[in-house]
Structure formats: C-alpha cells, structure tokens
Amino acid sequence: MSSPTARWRQPSVLPGFPLAFGLTVTYLGFIVILPLAALVLKPWSLGLAGVWSALTEPRVLAALRLSFGTSVLAALVDGVLGLIIAWTLVRYEFPGRRLVDAIVDLPFALPTAVAGIALTALYAPTGPLGALAAKFGLKTAYSPLGIFIALLFIGLPFVVRAIEPVLQEFDREVEEAARTLGASDFQRIRQVVLPALAPAWISGVTLAFARAVGEYGSVIFIAGNMPMRTEIAPLLIVIKLEEFDYAGAAAVGVAMVVISFGSLLAINDLQAYLAQRGRA
Amino acid sequence: MKPLFRLPGVAPLLLVFSLAVLGLLIVLPLGVVFQQAFAQGLGAYLTPLRDPDALAAIRLTLLVAAISVPLNAVFGLAAAWTVTRFEFRGKTLLLALIDLPFSISPVVSGLVWVLLFGAQGWFGALLQAWGVKIIFATSGIVLATLVVTLPFVARELIPLMQDQGWDEEAAALTLGAGGFTTFFRVTLPNVKWALVYGVLLCNARAMGEFGAVSVVSGHIRGLTDTLPLHIEALYNDYDFVGAFAAATLLASLGLVTLVVKTGLEWRFADELAASRRH
Numbered sequence: 001m002s003s004p005t006a007r008w009r010q011p012s013v014l015p016g017f018p019l020a021f022g023l024t025v026t027y028l029g030f031i032v033i034l035p036l037a038a039l040v041l042k043p044w045s046l047g048l049a050g051v052w053s054a055l056t057e058p059r060v061l062a063a064l065r066l067s068f069g070t071s072v073l074a075a076l077v078d079g080v081l082g083l084i085i086a087w088t089l090v091r092y093e094f095p096g097r098r099l100v101d102a103i104v105d106l107p108f109a110l111p112t113a114v115a116g117i118a119l120t121a122l123y124a125p126t127g128p129l130g131a132l133a134a135k136f137g138l139k140t141a142y143s144p145l146g147i148f149i150a151l152l153f154i155g156l157p158f159v160v161r162a163i164e165p166v167l168q169e170f171d172r173e174v175e176e177a178a179r180t181l182g183a184s185d186f187q188r189i190r191q192v193v194l195p196a197l198a199p200a201w202i203s204g205v206t207l208a209f210a211r212a213v214g215e216y217g218s219v220i221f222i223a224g225n226m227p228m229r230t231e232i233a234p235l236l237i238v239i240k241l242e243e244f245d246y247a248g249a250a251a252v253g254v255a256m257v258v259i260s261f262g263s264l265l266a267i268n269d270l271q272a273y274l275a276q277r278g279r280a
Numbered sequence: 281m282k283p284l285f286r287l288p289g290v291a292p293l294l295l296v297f298s299l300a301v302l303g304l305l306i307v308l309p310l311g312v313v314f315q316q317a318f319a320q321g322l323g324a325y326l327t328p329l330r331d332p333d334a335l336a337a338i339r340l341t342l343l344v345a346a347i348s349v350p351l352n353a354v355f356g357l358a359a360a361w362t363v364t365r366f367e368f369r370g371k372t373l374l375l376a377l378i379d380l381p382f383s384i385s386p387v388v389s390g391l392v393w394v395l396l397f398g399a400q401g402w403f404g405a406l407l408q409a410w411g412v413k414i415i416f417a418t419s420g421i422v423l424a425t426l427v428v429t430l431p432f433v434a435r436e437l438i439p440l441m442q443d444q445g446w447d448e449e450a451a452a453l454t455l456g457a458g459g460f461t462t463f464f465r466v467t468l469p470n471v472k473w474a475l476v477y478g479v480l481l482c483n484a485r486a487m488g489e490f491g492a493v494s495v496v497s498g499h500i501r502g503l504t505d506t507l508p509l510h511i512e513a514l515y516n517d518y519d520f521v522g523a524f525a526a527a528t529l530l531a532s533l534g535l536v537t538l539v540v541k542t543g544l545e546w547r548f549a550d551e552l553a554a555s556r557r558h
Contacts, residue, residue, distance in 0.1 A: 008368055008369040008370070009366060009367065009368035009369070010366070010367040010368070012365065012366050012367070013450055013453065014365050014366070014446060014449060014450070014453070015453070015458075015459035015462075016361060016365075016459050016463070017362070017365075017366050019358075020358045020359075020361040020362040020365075021362045021366070021368075023354075023355070023358040024355065024358045024359045024362045024363075024374070025374075027355045027358075028359075028374070028377050028378070031423075031426050031427055031430055032377055032380055032381065032427065032430065033377070034396065035389075035392030035393060035395070035396060035427065036380075036392060038392055038395040038396045038401070038402055039388065039391065039392045039395060042395050081301050084294060084297060084298055084301075085298045085301065085302065087294065088294045088295055088297075088298040089298070092291055092294070092295060094295060098542075098546075100298075100299065100302065102538060102539075102542040103302055103306060103307060104302065104306070105538055105541070105542075106306045106307070106310060106534070106538060107306060108481075109484055109534035109535070109537045109538045109541075110309075110310065110488075110530075110531060110534040111484075111487070111488025111489070111490065111508055111530045111531075111533075111534060112488065112490050112491070112508075113488070113490040113508040113509075113511050113512055113527070113530075114313060114488070114508075114511065114527045114530050114531050114534070115309060116490075117313075117511065117515050117523055117524065117527060118309035118310065118312045118313045118316075118527070119309050121312050121316055121520075121524075122308060122309060122312055129304075129308075149305075152305060153305055153306065153309065156305065156306070210382075210383050213385065214383075214384060214385025214386060214387065214388070214491075215385075215491075216385065216386055216387050216490065216491030216494070217386075217490035217491050217494075217508070221512075221515065233385075234385045234386075234387035234388075234491065235387075237385075237387050237388070237391055237495075238387060238494065238495060241391065241394060241495060244400070246394065246395060246398065246400055246401070249391055249394075250391065250395060253385075253387075253388045253391055256384075256385060256388065257384055257388065260383060260384075261383070264383065
C-alpha cells in the first residue's frame with residue numbers, strides 16, 4: 001500500500017527514519033562523499049597524459065613501491081607474530097595474562113607522532129637498539145628497515161584482535177574429533193586449526209596492510225625521508241602540496257586509494273574462497 | 281574453559297617469545313617516551329610544558345576534540361538508528377561509506393579539504409571573496425579530524441544495536457511513548473556503555489591525529505599547531521626533551537584511554553559490541 005516512490009524502503013513501525021537517514025546521508029555527503037569527489041576529479045585537470053606522467057615519475061613510482069612493499073612485508077610478519085601472540089593469550093593461563101592482553105592495544109592508543117619519535121629514539125644510530133643493530137652491520141632508522149619496524153608496530157594489534165575471538169570460539173568438537181582420530185598435536189594444528197583460522201587471519205593481515213599503506217606519523221620520523229630511497233607515498237603527497245602541485249598530490253592520492261581498494265577486493269575474494277573451502 | 285590444543289611442550293617457549301615481542305616492539309617505545317622526557321630532570325621536563333606555544337597547542341587540541349567528538353557521536357547515533365532499525369535499499373553502500381575513512385590514508389583525509397577549500401581549491405576563490413579561512417585555520421583542522429574519526433562511534437553502536445533488535449522500542453511505542461521519548465529513555469540507556477566506548481576511542485584519535493591535521497594546519501606556532509604538530513616542531517628543532525615532554529601528555533592520554541577501555545571491556549562486555557567481547 002506504500003506509494004511507489006517509497007518502495008525502496010520497507011515499512012516500519014519505528015519513527016525517525018527521515019530525520020536519522022537525512023542526518024546520516026547529509027553528514028556523509030559533506031564529510032566523505034564531497035571531499036572524495038574532489039580527490040577523484042582533481043588529477044584530470046592535468047589531462048590523461050599529464051596524470052600518466054605524474055604517476056610514472058621515478059620518484060612517485062619509488063614511493064609507491066616502497067609504501068606498498070614495506071606494508072605487505074610488515075603485515076605478513078605481523079601475521080606470524082600476531083598468530084603466536086593470540087595463541088599464547090587465548091590458550092595459556094599465566095599471571096598477568098589480562099594485562100598483557102590489554103597491552104596489545106597500545107599501538108591503537110598511542111598517537112602516531114609519539115610512536116614515531118619514540119621508535120626513532122630507540123632505533124637511531126645513537127639509540128640503544130639502533131646501536132645494537134649497527135654492531136651487526138644493520139642500519140635500522142633512516143632506512144627501509146626503520147619504516148618496516150614502524151609498520152610492524154602499527155599493524156600488530158589488528159592481527160591479534162582478528163584472530164583472538166575465533167581461537168576462543170573454535171569448535172571444540174572438531175578438535176576433539178581430530179584427537180580421537182589419532183591426529184598428533186602438530187597435525188591437528190596444521191590440518192584443522194590453521195585452515196579454520198585462515199579467514200580471520202587474512203582479515204587481520206589485510207587490516208594491518210591497509211593501515212600500513214596510509215601510515216604517516218609513526219613512519220616519517222624514523223624513515224629519514226630520502227627521495228627515491230626512504231620516501232613513503234603519503235609524504236610525497238605532503239611534499240607535492242607544499243609545492244602547490246595540487247593535481248599531482250591528488251594523482252598520488254588516487255593511485256594509493258585505487259591500489260589499496262584493488263588489493264582489498266582481491267583479498268576479499270580470496271577470503272570468501274577460503275571460507276567456502278573451510279566449510280566444505 | 282579448558283582448551284584442548286595447548287601444545288604443553290612448547291608453552292614456555294611461546295610465552296617467552298610473545299612477551300619478548302610485545303615488550304620490545306610495544307612496551308619499550310612507551311617507556312622511552314618517559315625516559316627521554318625526564319632525561320634532564322623534572323625542571324627540564326616542566327619548562328617546555330609551560331611554554332606559551334605548548335599551552336596554545338594543548339588548548340587547540342582540546343578545542344578540536346570538543347567540536348569533532350560530539351559531532352561524530354551524534355552522527356554515530358543517527359547512522360546506527362538508520363542502519364539497524366530500518367530496511368532500505370543502499371544500506372550496504374551506506375555501511376561501506378561509514379567505514380571508508382579507516383581505509384584511506386590520513387594524509388589523503390587532509391588533502392581532500394585542501395582540494396575543496398585551499399587557495400586553488402574548488403571553493404577557494406569563493407571563500408576568499410567572503411573572507412573565510414578554512415585551510416591553515418581551526419575549521420580546517422576540525423574538518424580533517426572529523427573525517428579521520430568519523431567511523432569510531434558508529435562502528436561501535438551498529439553491531440550492538442543490531443544484536444539488541446528493536447523489541448523494546450516497539451514496546452515503548454505501543455505503550456504510547458513518542459519517538460524522542462523512546463530514543464532517550466529506551467535506546468540510549470541500552471547502548472550507553474557502547475557509546476562511551478566509541479566516544480573514548482574517537483576522542484583518543486581526535487587528540488592524537490597527526491597526518492590529516494598536518495596537511496591542513498599550515499604549522500603556525502601558537503596558532504594552528506595542535507599538540508602532535510607541536511611535538512613534531514620541537515623534534516625538528518632538536519629540542520628532544522621538549523618534544524618528549526609534550527609527548528608524555530599524549531602518551532598519558534593513550535594510557536588512560538587504554539585503562540578505561542579495558543575496564544569497560546571487563547565490566548560491561550555484554551553491553552559492548554559483540555565483536556569486542558573477549
């Protein structure tokens with residue numbers, strides 16, 4: 001009995017739809033959609049060829065390669081560390097377990113600029129860990145390794161928090177069944193637990209990766225910011241803005257968004273595939 | 281709970297490894313902040329905090345959070361009411377848009393406002409004619425902060441309100457309560473801890489935001505430098521004690537946030553979003 005124009009929404013006894021929906025959409029329109037439209041449209045003032053040459057500039061390519069490369073690496077290492085930490089936190093009882101569990105969230109709570117200068121103080125050649133690494137011939141701060149360390153710090157909680165609930169609610173009957181069938185501990189982990197954890201693990205690693213790609217505050221202090229070597233893509237956007245190259249900055253911004261979303265979509269598909277296989 | 285897979289043989293090994301990673305990667309940087317700040321004694325620690333530029337930065341940080349957190353809290357409530365109480369086409373798109381700020385770089389979240397309101401931006405000329413300054417001013421900093429912190433409250437409320445359903449609201453309405461009465465006397469009390477939780481995280485991010493704010497601020501000391509930007513300025517001047525002293529304020533904010541957040545998770549686990557229960 002609803003009018004044809006209202007058919008996009010199912011009737012409800014609850015009030016407030018026009019107000020709440022209107023507020024939500026207006027706010028999103030002003031804070032998210034309008035700004036993103038400006039971002040997506042701006043680069044084309046350079047023309048197609050201009051955008052292409054802005055993006056294939058060696059310095060831009062180097063920055064994108066560095067940002068995405070170190071982010072993938074850091075997210076994967078976080079994946080390994082996070083899996084072990086989540087396992088320890090969920091499966092073992094030890095004094096102070098809840099405190100340790102709370103500490104995992106520290107990188108979420110610590111502002112990035114604070115993390116940035118703290119990591120730099122630790123890993124600079126004069127810092128305790130930087131000096132230690134130098135003894136082994138490793139340069140930590142002001143090198144891609146420093147960027148990797150900062151991204152490792154930022155991404156770790158994403159993996160732990162993604163895996164923990166799944167490990168906790170893991171179907172005990174499945175574990176039991178595997179045991180009764182005579183599987184050894186490691187067999188059960190490899191063939192039963194890990195496949196079931198895969199979707200959550202991938203979510204966590206993906207979140208860590210997405211965060212790492214865009215990360216700015218914790219990285220720029222430790223990176224050293226040398227063009228072509230340790231200059232991350234977000235910093236290049238800032239530099240282009242300071243040179244009043246708005247279109248160039250927007251082009252790098254769009255490239256980052258497109259590559260990120262492309263990889264997120266691909267990972268999403270992989271995850272759906274794995275989830276289906278895990279169920280079968 | 282007695283878990284089955286415990287790998288008893290390697291337990292100590294895994295425990296030591298986990299604690300070592302967390303200690304080295306996460307706890308040590310926090311400790312360094314305080315160690316560096318107090319490296320030259322209490323006097324040297326307090327002096328940079330009494331600096332007028334530092335006080336201005338603290339005031340601006342508080343002001344920006346005081347404007348942006350309530351706005352995003354109201355948005356979160358409206359969005360959660362819309363998404364969890366009604367069925368309409370385009371809901372998935374709406375949810376994706378709410379999450380979007382989490383998957384774009386903070387620097388991009390600042391850049392978009394320069395493209396809109398900067399001197400060469402879409403509305404740049406218009407704003408100049410009106411004499412309104414947004415970029416390199418407080419309003420630009422607020423806008424950048426709004427984008428970055430937009431999802432926090434909504435994301436906390438939506439899963440919880442989805443779980444709770446709307447039986448209680450329907451009951452209140454049947455008994456003759458008005459829409460607003462129902463919202464304030466039924467819905468809000470049901471989600472109050474989740475709202476506090478979301479506001480807490482939103483506030484921590486608003487006060488600590490660096491990348492997005494850095495792009496729109498213009499870095500005018502004593503005027504458009506927020507606390508994180510003030511830290512950067514001091515650090516770049518090689519005033520390490522000053523930078524770390526200011527950093528202790530933000531680190532303490534982070535610690536307080538973490539303690540309150542953990543407290544909420546322990547006490548009110550059932551009244552927070554399902555995804556956070558542990």
